[in-house]
Amino acid sequence: MSPNEAQLRAALRDGEGNRVDVDAVVASALRVRHARRQRLSAIAGAVIVVAGVAGGAALLGRGDHNSTTASSGERSVPSFSATSDRSAQPPAAAGGSDSAATAIRCPAQLPRLLRPGGGATATFGGGGALFAAPIAAAKVCAYLNGTGGDSQVLDATQATELAASVERAPASRGTRLCPNSTTGNDPPAFVIFAVTAAGKRLPVVTATLGCPGLVTNGSAIRYNWSPPSSVSALITERAASRPTGRATS
Amino acid sequence: MRDEAGFRVFAEANGATLLHAARLLTGDHHRGEDLVQTVLTKVYLKWDRIDTPLAYARRALVTAHIDSTRRRWWGERPTETMPEAASADVASAADERDELRRLLTELSSRERAVVVLRYYCDMSERDVAAMLAMPVGTVKSTCARALARLRVEAGVGGAS
Numbered sequence: 514m515s516p517n518e519a520q521l522r523a524a525l526r527d528g529e530g531n532r533v534d535v536d537a538v539v540a541s542a543l544r545v546r547h548a549r550r551q552r553l554s555a556i557a558g559a560v561i562v563v564a565g566v567a568g569g570a571a572l573l574g575r576g577d578h579n580s581t582t583a584s585s586g587e588r589s590v591p592s593f594s595a596t597s598d599r600s601a602q603p604p605a606a607a608g609g610s611d612s613a614a615t616a617i618r619c620p621a622q623l624p625r626l627l628r629p630g631g632g633a634t635a636t637f638g639g640g641g642a643l644f645a646a647p648i649a650a651a652k653v654c655a656y657l658n659g660t661g662g663d664s665q666v667l668d669a670t671q672a673t674e675l676a677a678s679v680e681r682a683p684a685s686r687g688t689r690l691c692p693n694s695t696t697g698n699d700p701p702a703f704v705i706f707a708v709t710a711a712g713k714r715l716p717v718v719t720a721t722l723g724c725p726g727l728v729t730n731g732s733a734i735r736y737n738w739s740p741p742s743s744v745s746a747l748i749t750e751r752a753a754s755r756p757t758g759r760a761t762s
Numbered sequence: 763m764r765d766e767a768g769f770r771v772f773a774e775a776n777g778a779t780l781l782h783a784a785r786l787l788t789g790d791h792h793r794g795e796d797l798v799q800t801v802l803t804k805v806y807l808k809w810d811r812i813d814t815p816l817a818y819a820r821r822a823l824v825t826a827h828i829d830s831t832r833r834r835w836w837g838e839r840p841t842e843t844m845p846e847a848a849s850a851d852v853a854s855a856a857d858e859r860d861e862l863r864r865l866l867t868e869l870s871s872r873e874r875a876v877v878v879l880r881y882y883c884d885m886s887e888r889d890v891a892a893m894l895a896m897p898v899g900t901v902k903s904t905c906a907r908a909l910a911r912l913r914v915e916a917g918v919g920g921a922s
Contacts, residue, residue, distance in 0.1 A: 521862060521909070521912070528782065532774070533774075542802075
């Protein structure tokens with residue numbers, strides 16, 4: 514057979530007439546719509562949850578940043594603010610302990626700290642630790658006749674050695690008698706700015722050599738301390754560069 | 763849907779035509795039913811946004827059929843011998859119309875769509891071209907090629 518157009522049309526129309534189950538179509542469409550809405554709801558819920566988690570994390574991160582800023586602000590408050598030299602307040606510690614120690618500026622004048630316990634020995638907590646935490650760096654400022662100029666940043670080993678030597682010193686003055694000064698000069702002194710490994714500044718420690726040679730941070734005290742050679746060299750250099758006697762300039 | 767009654771009237775009025783067109787396109791009774799179910803579901807879900815439901819349904823029918831033939835994992839697979847190809851006894855027993863519809867399944871999906879739309883749905887070549895997104899000339903050539911194949915195949919079948 515070689516079909517013409519009419520035969521083709523007739524062949525195509527043959528068998529038509531079956532009805533569509535409209536109820537089944539509607540039910541199927543409702544199922545599809547329900548599934549689609551469920552899927553959209555799930556996606557919307559997931560988006561909301563993710564956005565909530567991200568927002569919460571952002572808020573927490575912002576809170577951490579604020580607390581970090583606040584704590585660094587606290588660190589920037591000089592711990593030796595009881596001293597008379599406010600112009601010598603060091604800047605906030607930046608970065609690691611070494612850089613934090615390096616950033617500290619030495620006061621122009623030796624800070625004067627009150628002796629703890631009203632000057633008594635080993636009372637009112639005077640025997641406590643001078644450095645409240647392990648130190649990783651320190652800046653030592655040397656003073657001769659009450660005026661400073663030389664300083665040295667100690668690395669972790671040197672700083673630990675310095676702290677240990679200070680802590681080992683006796684907490685009581687003992688029975689040693691000291692002669693009255695006849696020169697009118699102040700004894701050599703040091704100011705120790707200790708920094709922890711986290712870059713946190715510890716309360717400043719002052720050390721005065723001579724007799725009785727006391728070291729204090731305002732709440733603890735040691736007597737008859739002998740500085741390590743790395744620190745005492747500062748005084749030697751300072752004495753060599755300047756004449757003895759009270760500075761008048 | 764705001765006008766479910768309108769959809770029901772449309773489906774009852776045109777469902778039979780769409781179902782038969784789907785069977786012609788797929789060449790299979792059950793796959794045709796599945797295809798028209800899919801298309802009418804789409805029409806139902808978009809009923810409020812469709813201006814010409816019948817044209818949309820026809821376009822969706824052809825598009826869904828062509829898409830389904832592209833999915834080879836369940837679509838048509840070419841074989842060397844057609845299952846119903848037929849021995850002389852069967853061919854001789856077959857009705858001419860059945861033979862033509864069997865030969866229709868041997869056309870490509872696009873050729874079949876052109877033939878069904880043109881000769882079953884009585885659409886003009888321009889409308890077919892618009893629906894299948896092809897030039898009118900391509901519709902003409904595709905239709906002519908499909909008819910030629912039907913004639914050749916039918917001639918061979920008739921001769922055998």
